Amino acid sequence: MHTGSPLLNSGLPMGTNHHTVGHLTVDGCGFACIYDFYTGSLSALYDFDAIVIEHTSHKSSRQLIHRIQSCADNNLFLAPIIVRSDYPLKDEILESICDGRVGSVARLSDFMPTIKAIHQKIREIKISRQSSFEHSTLFDFLAYCYTRSLDPVDPLLDGNSSLAYFYPYISGAMEKTHGSHSIFPILEWAVQEGYLHAQVINATYVCSQCHGGFLSYREVCPSCHSAHLRTEDIVHHFRCAHVAPLSDFKTMQDGEVYLECPKCHHELKHIGVDYDKPSSMHYCQSCNSDFQNYLMKAQCTSCHHDQEVEYLIKKEIQSFSLTDKAAASLRSGHLLGDENQLTPEVEGALPWDLFVQSLQFEQSNRNTREGYVITLAFEDIKSLVRQIGVHNKVKLYTEVIQIVQASQQATDIRSVHNHKIIFSLFKTSKEEAESISQRTVFLINHLLKDNLKVSRNMILTEILPFKEFTLDPHMIHQSE
Ligand SMILES: [Zn+2]
Ligand SMILES: [Zn+2]
Ligand SMILES: [Zn+2]
Known part of the structure; x- marks a missing residue:
């Protein structure tokens, strides 16, 4: 074992604190050593083969591991993680998201076979960003399970997650941003498309409004x-x-x-x-x-929705295994199969690459140099998707595209990309373009409020003269 500085009683290299990273090398393997209350930059962990986390509490350790596993940069989410603690962890969730516990740093060499196996598996696959947030989340979940040889992936009862059930990696990755219940549509889709094989092991009832699993039941007067x-x-x-x-x-x-x-x-x-x-x-x-x-009612502790129990939604709780298709997808670097699913096809909208080509063609065409390109974006797409469900996203875009198309001329084009709706208004004056944009926003708001019963969602608009419209690389690659 080699370390740059003497070890503390905890086994961590001296100088390690809440924002610095200690390092040590065991059998040629470089370990980053941090406390579980580490608040420093995650990029400081990129260059290590594995991470040792000094445990002070289950809560801090879980939070730090979720933070690390939410970091896609440099594939940090796949880094082997060993928790250093004097005592067995006795916390199923924590045990499910790390690769082992070590009592003393001197015993880290025991974990070399595990760490090497994970790195070998990482080398077998190609990690890349997918076309949407949901697909990337699924892809990374498959990668996590594959590199850990999790077969099957079992749900764990969890008092901290809003769903009451926890799946390694994906629950932690989704909890903060989308709420842990949003893993269901992703997992259901993965089963439908043959990436996961599911086995029902239990069932539970969840809130009909937010799908939360913590409910307060009581008998009431009818x-x-x-x-x-x-x-x-x-x-x-x-x-x-x-x-x-x-x-x-x-x-x-x-x-x-x-x-x-x-x-x-x-x-x-x-x-x-x-x-x-x-x-x-x-x-x-x-x-x-x-x-x-009497009536039985259940009030949701997350969103406070109070419902009669007959309206609760029954959810099957499943354990999952990766299929051959999942393994092949991981090796190829993208989800295989129905390519339309990767960039969901919205009726009436051009696929993004075709839209870009058409726009560039029109820009070089002298006759259509006048006109505008309008970009519409929902300010809070996450909450919108949460309200309508991931599966209804394409339906929503299809309806929005119909509204857009009604204001356009026959030669105009439109596309949906990265949650934005982009459309052309060739040969149109500025005043006209502005009024079309306003009317379109009005109609979309009407659709959301009256047809989809969605609470207010701001729509951001951008109107650019067509000849000045350049394809901002940020807009193309940003995934959320
Ligand atoms: Zn609820
Ligand atoms: Zn009464
Ligand atoms: Zn009597």
């Missing part, structure tokens, strides 16, 4: 929905067939409570012999109504 209820057994006296609430039978004599029938005045001694309790009755303490069947 009239006023109050939870302030009183419940009483109904008593049936065999001898005279009288049926009434238990309290009607209760009588006090000499300081003792006994049961006497209010109708025939005989004493009720033995349940099953003298009487039985065929049902119970509920009384609302708020509105005084009585009823035999």
Whole structure:
């Protein structure tokens, strides 16, 4: 073992603190050593073969690992991670997102086979950004499972994730930005397309509004929905067939409570012999109504939506295995198969490369030099997609493209790229272009509000003279 500086009692190289990285070399393998409260730059971890995290709490260790595994640059999300702690971690989630625990730094060499195996697997595949955020997330999840030989990937019950279930890598990567429930459409799509094989291992009910898994259940009055209820057994006296609430039978004599029938005045001694309790009755303490069947309601602890339990959504909880198609996709560097799925085809819109070519062609054409190019972007596309669901995204774009097309002339073109809608208004004056842009935004807002019941979402517009429109490389490559 070689280190640049003496080791602390914890085993970390001296000088390691919340923003510096210690290093040591074991059997030719370079380890970055950091505390789990590390706040320094992630780029400082790029050049190491593996990362040792000094554990101070489960929460900090989990957060730091999620941060590292959310970093696609330099494939940092695949870096082998060993947690240094005196005691076994005894935290399923933490254990599922790291590659092992070491008690003393001197034992790091025990992990060399694991680390080498991960690096060997990383060399077998080609990591690259995919055409959309969802596809990149799936691709990286497949890569993570592949390099860790996770087969199958099992869900873990988790009190910290809004869904109540946790999948290694992907839950951590999605929780902060999209909410952990948004992994479902991605995983469902991956199963449909044959990248993952799923096996149902459990089921749960989730909030119908936000798909959160933490719900507060209670019985309420069917009239006023109050939870302030009183419940009483109904008593049936065999001898005279009288049926009434238990309290009607209760009588006090000499300081003792006994049961006497209010109708025939005989004493009720033995349940099953003298009487039985065929049902119970509920009384609302708020509105005084009585009823035999109460309502069950479940309030979501995430979005506070209060719903009757029949409206909850049943979710199957599955474990996943990578298919051969997934392995082939990882080796080729992109998701294989239906290419249309990679750049979802929106009816009426040109594929992006064709749009770019057409625009460049028109720019070189003297006759169409006048005119404008308009770019529309939803300010908060993440919350919009969260509300309508990933699968409805293409449908939404298709409708937006129809609105756009209605304002255009026959020779105009339009495309959808990186969540932006871009369209031409050739041979159009500035005033006209501005009013078309305003009207289009108005119509899209109308579509969102009235047809899709989506809460307000700002639409950002950009109007550029057609001849000045250049294809900003940032706009082309940025993925969200
Ligand atoms: Zn909810
Ligand atoms: Zn009776
Ligand atoms: Zn009531």
